[in-house]
Amino acid sequence: MKNTKVTIIGFALSLFLVTLFFSACKKENSSGSGSQKLSLYLTDDPALFDSVLIDIQKVEVKIDTSEEHQHNDHFGDIDNDNDDDHQDSDAFGQWIDLAMTPGVYTVSNLRNGIDMLLASGTITGKIRKVRITLGTNNTVYVGGVAHALTLSGSDNLVYVKIHGEDEQGEHESGDDNNEQHDSPIGVWLDFDLGRSITLIGGQYYLNPIVTPFCDAKSGKVEGKVRPEAAHAVVTIFNTTDTAMAIPEHDEDGEYKIRGLKAGTYSIHFKGFNGYSDTTINNIVVVINDDTHVPTVTLHN
Numbered sequence: 217m218k219n220t221k222v223t224i225i226g227f228a229l230s231l232f233l234v235t236l237f238f239s240a241c242k243k244e245n246s247s248g249s250g251s252q253k254l255s256l257y258l259t260d261d262p263a264l265f266d267s268v269l270i271d272i273q274k275v276e277v278k279i280d281t282s283e284e285h286q287h288n289d290h291f292g293d294i295d296n297d298n299d300d301d302h303q304d305s306d307a308f309g310q311w312i313d314l315a316m317t318p319g320v321y322t323v324s325n326l327r328n329g330i331d332m333l334l335a336s337g338t339i340t341g342k343i344r345k346v347r348i349t350l351g352t353n354n355t356v357y358v359g360g361v362a363h364a365l366t367l368s369g370s371d372n373l374v375y376v377k378i379h380g381e382d383e384q385g386e387h388e389s390g391d392d393n394n395e396q397h398d399s400p401i402g403v404w405l406d407f408d409l410g411r412s413i414t415l416i417g418g419q420y421y422l423n424p425i426v427t428p429f430c431d432a433k434s435g436k437v438e439g440k441v442r443p444e445a446a447h448a449v450v451t452i453f454n455t456t457d458t459a460m461a462i463p464e465h466d467e468d469g470e471y472k473i474r475g476l477k478a479g480t481y482s483i484h485f486k487g488f489n490g491y492s493d494t495t496i497n498n499i500v501v502v503i504n505d506d507t508h509v510p511t512v513t514l515h516n
Contacts, residue, residue, distance in 0.1 A: 256404075257405065258331060259404055267324045274313070279343060309344045436501075
């Protein structure tokens, strides 16, 4: 009787340990194991052009489904972009198409907190990269005159590496231990027109610089600069980061800058039409929060 009791207890203990093991594995592997809706949003870090039109023909994402390393957020850091040109897959993942409307987008309109849904789809696994295929119908308007934008180099592919800090879930809480793994994912792509367009020998060239960010895992700064006649340009900076905004051309002069890392910044307001510049310091940016800057008035 005693041996039977011991056997039953041993069996129950073994069953408990096996159940605990599989439960732990399920929890550990839950991230990326289910299908998730992915949305890519496009926004602009503006430049001093009348407008910029970018021809976007295709958007893909590289997905890592390997249980061995898909939970390693930096596994894809050593993945060379050139190795991905016109390839469907490699050891770092497989490329899948996202739903989008090919065409010419006025990217310069996506400023001061405005964004647009660029592409979407359903994925299973870890996002490693975004690949954007550009067409040749790219244009920049300067002083009311249209200029063709020639793609720099011989390729029309733009790559953007994605990390966990760039992804936002529907119920984003900032808690790395939350288990909202199957909620929709959002990633914002900041097209830096100022650094992407250069003028060489009378010809404008396009070398796209696109930076990803998560709206809920970054900070925002907003305010107003007056008067409208100053046509001010706003630049926020510290020792590691710089971003720019062109306020709305109206009497309020509202501006908004997104995708900032936490830290202390200075803001430079550059005036035109005879208006003087000014700089304010010690602007504290907090993650997932709006920093409101007092209204600035430039003088001539």
